[in-house]
Amino acid sequence: MAFKDRPHDAAHSHVTGTSEFIDDRPRQAGELVVLVFASPVAHARIDLLDTATARTLPGVVGIYTHQDLQHNRWGSIIQDQPLLAEDDINYVGEPLAVIAATNMASALEAREAIELSTTELPAVLHLEEAISQHHFMGETLHLMTGDPDGELNRSPHLINGDFHSGGQEQFYLESQATIVYPEENQCLHVHASAQHPTEVQHVVAHALGLEQHQVVCTVKRMGGGFGGKESQSAHYAALAALVAHHTGKPARLVLSKDEDMIATGKRHPFKTNYQVGFDEHGRILALQATLVADGGAFTDLSPAILQRAMFHIDNAYHLPNARISGKLAKTHTHPHTAFRGFGGPQGAAVIEHIMETIGQHLKMDALDVRLANCYQGNEQKTPYGQQVEDNQLPRLFDTLINSCEYRHRRQRITTHNKQAKHIVKGLAMTAVKFGISFTTRFLNQGNALVNVHTDGTVQVSTGATEMGQGVNSKIRKIVAETLGIEENDVRIMATSTEKNANTSATAASSGSDLNGAAADLACRKITARLANIAIQLWQGFVPDDTHELSIDPDLNTSAVTFRGGLVINNNQKDQQLPFKTLVKTAYLNRISLSEYAHYRTPDIYFDKATGKGRPFLYYTNGVAASEVSIDRYSGEVKILRSDVLMDLGRRIADGIDHGQTAGGFVQGAGWVTTEQLYYDDQGKLLSHSPTTYKIPAIHDTPRQFNIDFIENHNNLKNIRGSKAVGEPPLLLGLSVFCAIKDALHQAGLSETSALNIPATNEAVLTMLSDGSQ
Known part of the structure; x- marks a missing residue:
């Protein structure tokens, strides 16, 4: 069956404004x-949190604090974060109380009427402060390969430095939003804009x-997520x-964009101290690096x-000799969280920065430094011991160098x-x-x-969430191909924990991998049964009121294929059945569909x-070349x-994939x-x-x-022999930085x-002003 590359399944409803998001749901x-x-x-320490006046205001149904919760700790890895602050406050925007009202005006009035008195405590607000005060949380992590100390001592060239990468706001268009409907027997149905329905259920x-x-x-869907x-x-x-449970009424919480940005976590800021040794060709002989991430308050x-x-x-x-350490700083800011790339961009930024630095030190094109260090073949191993299989990096570099005319453009830019x-121009090629x-x-399930x-x-239900x-x-395309039917005949249902339990977040670029594979397996179980009864029909079995079809485990169904809306015997092409006819026959003979x-x-x-x-199933690879201009007088890039x-x-x-x-x-x-x-x-x-x-x-x-x-x-x-695409392209934005x-x-x-x-x-203008020009 010839499949066309159809648009996003919600493209039409998005464009026409009929897609339903959380706050579009009708009020009950x-x-x-x-x-x-x-x-x-x-x-700060909370000295007083007085809600008495606010509770008496018209339209206010209730105000709830940590005392109204059965358990007030949550966390994806360690349950160290309070849902509602108890004695201490640890970041601006931390929830202290929850207001329930019949209308927004009453809720806003009640929020203004709450009296809060605190005693200020010393706050660590910046990553550098946390490092200098040894304000860390969790354990120090280590990776090591080869003999980094010895090779650093023997290296002809040595560079030491610090590199900082800042945070980043996810900036999803739909803020954090939830509606909770109470049901009988103290049950709750939560509709959330969330990448991890199972975690919502459990928390x-x-x-x-x-x-x-x-x-x-x-x-059902999110108006963006990006890890946030x-x-x-x-x-x-x-x-x-909490409100729905105590009041027995539906409860809708939708943060404003300002509230959301102030209170929720971002991409982690990182500071990395490094020492790199390399030879006259730019080959890295040894790297020692300590990465420190700002984790925020929890x-x-x-x-x-x-x-x-x-x-x-x-x-x-390839880093043949490396010692890599990682520490987590604790600051009094919103707890930082997942963001597309999940730490990968912060790590890759360090080595791409080093590649540029080596090139400048040796007066080489940094591209040649990258080519000298690029993983070769399929046998080299990462610092954590995983073999780099199906390595397409050299091919990608070579292909793009030619197709984008890198060498010619380099000469032209120099001139x-x-x-x-x-106006000054720059050019760089980086990889992922x-x-x-x-x-x-x-x-990974x-x-x-x-x-x-x-x-x-x-109808297909999986644990994947659409953002x-x-x-x-x-x-939908995987299911349609496996069943041999049109994509329009397949509907992907809203993700729900009652149909798909104990699933993982749609994250780590693995949503299509995990859930697509599971859907494919389910379809293959169905097609195996349908193929079995198709062969019996082709062999002359005629079901009637006294004889029905059942699965014959001894039949060989390997010649049966599903395509173009037909079920076909490849050994005898005239033996065909419409998929719909076979499905109806299976149902009438009590075969599970x-x-x-x-x-x-x-x-x-x-x-x-x-x-x-071997923490990864495979690697997605890519390269990018970017050319920029800088206005010397304004710093505009x-x-x-x-x-x-x-x-x-x-x-x-x-x-x-293109999008x-x-x-x-x-x-x-x-x-x-x-940003x-x-x-x-x-x-x-x-x-x-x-x-x-x-x-x-x-214009950016x-x-x-x-x-x-x-x-x-x-x-x-x-x-299907595919590779994930969600996060890897983001790291290629480093080509612009370089x-x-x-x-x-x-x-x-x-x-x-x-x-x-x-x-x-x-920052660019400051460097131009401070440096030699």
Whole structure:
């Protein structure tokens, strides 16, 4: 069957405005508005939290504190975070109380009427402060390979330095949002904008002293997630559930954009101290690096994010001798959380920065430094001991160098910079080798329920959540191909914990991998039964009132295929049945048309004690070349051109993969250029709205933007031979950062190691003003 690359499954409803998000759900009779009373200070002892006056206001139904919860601790890894603060406040925006009212005006009035008195406590507000005060949480992590100390001592060239990468706001268009409907027998139905319905279910149940089977969480779709709704949606769902549980009325909690940005976690800021030894060709002989991540006030997902940053500090380059350590700083800011790339970008940024620094030190094109260090063949191993299989990196580099005319453009840019006085240009090519799997092994599992109806149409339920990335479109295509039917005959249902229990978050770029594989397995169980009865029909079996079909385990069904809406015997092509006819026959003969399947990722493991293992099923690879211009007088950066080339194996959906590549790259470019988080000296986020936080606009994207993919059918480990695309392209935004460093070097700066992420226009202008020009 010839499949067309159809648009995103919700494209039409998005464009016409008919897609339903949480706050689009109709208000029910008696539904309550839920508002959070949040901390205005970063670190303090609560002396008084008086809600008496607020409770008496018209329209106020109730105000709830930690005393109204059965359990007041939650956390994805360690349950160290209170849902509602008890004695101490630990960050600006921390929830202290929950207001339930019949209308928003009453809720807002009640929030103003709550009296809070605190005693200020010393606050650690910055990563540097935490490091200097040894304000850490959790254990120090280690990876080591070879003899880094010996090779550093023997290296002809040695560079020491610090590198900082800042945080980043997820900036999903739909803020944290939840509606909770009470049901009989103290049960709750939670509708959430969340990447992890199972965690929402479990946190709500635990907080209220309910059993997990008393809570159902449903996620139809999100208006964006980017990791910001992997763990922290559960927090706000529990607060809404608290109201519904105590009042017996539906409760709706929808944060404003300002409330959301002030209170929720971002991409982790990192500081990395490094020492690198290399030879005259730019080959890295040894690397020693200590990564410190700002985890914020509580643990959240920070240990796993720190570990992935350590796993990705090699990025696309072989490090034969390396010692890599990781620490987690504790600050009195919102707990930082998952963000597309999950620490990988912060790790890769360090080595790409080092590549530029080595190039400047040796007066080489940094591309040649990268080529000298790029993983070769399929035998080299990462610092954590995983063999780099199906390595397409050299091919990707070679192909893009030619297709984007890198060498010719390098000469042209050099000539331009010698002549130009106002505008200076830079060019850089970076790579990505992104490991695909959750680094926590038990999370690498998914399940699916497939129901084939008697008219031949299909409903599919999985644990995947749709946040705009197209996971539903990919799963629908997988199911349609396996059953040999049209995609329009397949419907992906809203994600619900009553149909798909104990699933993992849609994260780690694995949503399509895990849930698509599970759906495919379920479909294959159904097609095996249908093929069995098809052969019996072709052999002359005629079911009647006294003889019905049943599965014959001795039949060979290998010649039966499903395509074009038909079930075909390849050994005898005239033996065909319409899929719909066979389905109806199966139903009339009491053959099951529904199936559940479970998938777990094979061959992954990691020993934290030794720092060795195989944490990833495979790697998604890519390269990107970016050319930028800098205005010497204003520091304004423009991305003139970006060329992206990726290896996504056998792509399931070209349109979805192209969109994810473009979007990921631009989001990465935003992180390294315009997206600066500003806090006041009391720890409150100042850039908490679209007017003060600068995500890329259309004029911040590359003027010329070329995206292409190589053909690679060697990835036999994953569904349909595909490779994940969600996170890897974001790391290629580092090509823009490195191009800025190159332009600054071309402008006369002897070295640019002081430039950190984000390289805002202000930062660029400061370097131009302070350096030699």
